[in-house]
Amino acid sequence: MKRKNIIAGVVLIFFSLGYGYLTSELPTRTLPNTPDPSFFPWINTIIMLVLSTSLLVQGLFFTEQGERSFDAVAARLIAISLALFFVYLLILPSLGFVVASIPFFAALMMLFEERRPVWVASSSIAVTVLLFSAFRYGFGVLLPLGVMEGLLP
């Protein structure tokens, strides 16, 4: 028995049922002999249900070699990394690319065990400014200016 497969199997079965429900709500077309927009999604629903059930059965009755597991440390690191990204995305539109990216970069550097404060600060500023200049002025990507609106072209 493999717990992960059981959990994934159950989650995917419910997900497939939800997808099936949304598919049933799709508008139908009355053109003769023409598969309507829900045709392919219905095939997907059936495939997903069959495969999810197979995964559940595998989890219940079979073991799998070389199981990958994330320990507590790894789970914490994943949570911290994703939280950092999420906070960065929240502050990015209002603070702008340069102001938001410098602390984000510094936080990631520290997460990667960089402890020299001067190096962290200088790298964060240098890389952010470099990327901002390259994308905004070199490639014409309209990276948000945020609080630096009016200060930068």
Add this chain to the structure above:
Amino acid sequence: MNPDILAGMTQASLPTSLIATSIGVLFGLIVGMIPGMTISTGIIVLLPLTFVLPADISIALLLGLYVGGMTGGSFSAVLLNIPGTPSASATAMDGFPMASRGEAGRALGVAITASFIGGLFSFLCLYLIAPLLAEVALEFRTQDMFSLLFFGMTIICSFAAKSLVKGLLSGAIGLLIVTIGQDPVMGTARYTFGDVNMMAGIHFLTAMIGLFAIPQLVENLIELKNGKAAEQKQAKLGSILPTAVDLKQMRVPVAIGSLTGAFLGILPGAGGPIAAFISYDYAKKASKQPEEFGKGSVEGVAAPESANNAVTGGALIPMMTLGIPGDPVTAILIGALMIHGLAPGPLLFMERADFAYGIIFSFFWANIFNFIIALLGLRVLVKVLATPKSLLMPTIGILCVVGSYALRNSFFDVYVMLFFGCLGLAMKWLDVPVVPLLLALVLGRQLEEYLRVGLTSSKGDVTIFFTSPISLSFLCLSIASVAWSFYSERNKKPAPS
């Protein structure tokens, strides 16, 4: 000479194209040699930069990266015993022992030369086979195209998965994602929840950035914290150029590697690592000194290196002629071409033959530059191996955000990227391969379109997929492919609990 060939050759030999190819090669060598970075990630990071470039320059840049990345992987394999890319795993078996006895430069010289010959051989295969295959593929009708795409998907699922069910599930999730947005035939909105951002669907690039780069960043972090990040003690280089004796020793293994690599490259799903290991094994069997393999044999370095570079040209053949990717990198390249409004497949050779030949000749230049830059710049390039992860990974983190934002100047895409990052991590946790999902994202829409158009043209009669000999052949191949995977899986696992 055929005017399209001439136009393609000219296009690929323009100074701008040559500069792009050489920059791509340089970036590829760097990406390839850094353990923890894959060629796919390198291309994904570089892809947003190509939005502002013309299609021919973009593809030259990305092809350079593809070729350079394959060779770059051998640098860290030889010097640190850590393959920079999975394709260089076999190279480490003899490359590192050579480096340990003070012959790192010689091993790398052999690797670079073998890569060059393998790459050139695959260029010849690409140049000779691709136009012929495209001509055959032009005869394909809607139902044949559907079956071909279906075959491409099943074969990738079978190869990519440790577990067949998980591989197929990954592909099915991808197919489910491509149904979001306007449907490809009637334009009806599906699963958009009234959000205008969802109308255009999920862009495969945002999905790819999330699926590949975020899990890689997190995995590097976990390895660092768990102390698995290897202590990088670099061997000294010494003399680089292979001697006449080395070249003589390389002849047979390079021939084996080039043939194996180009052939396996054409088969969707096989890829560089398999080609490298198979050619290593064949070279060992053909060698007069098989006992030297594993102890620092020149032949043991030459065979896998020529094979993994020969895979690149081989993989471009189905990509360009049938629109079917040979490996994850060519799947991303298909996406890159689509961004520029070009659809790889038989029509590419009919409607834009000059461009198709341009790709082929850019690939040729990529191999030439790869040889020159790798040999001349080796002593400088290997210093990149000392780049701290604490600087590299945060840069990738920011590039993920910028890359997904740059697509449509929209934060919606950045959130989608983060969602796919979480999905990628969940898939890693569950040991579900990402490649089938990626393939479904690239091919799924076409698959649905061909299926529905085929059924519409036959007035709902499904037998058209079985009465066309081409379609039937592909469907039989699909069944054989899945059956073979199922059989292989049964023979290796699972064991009843």
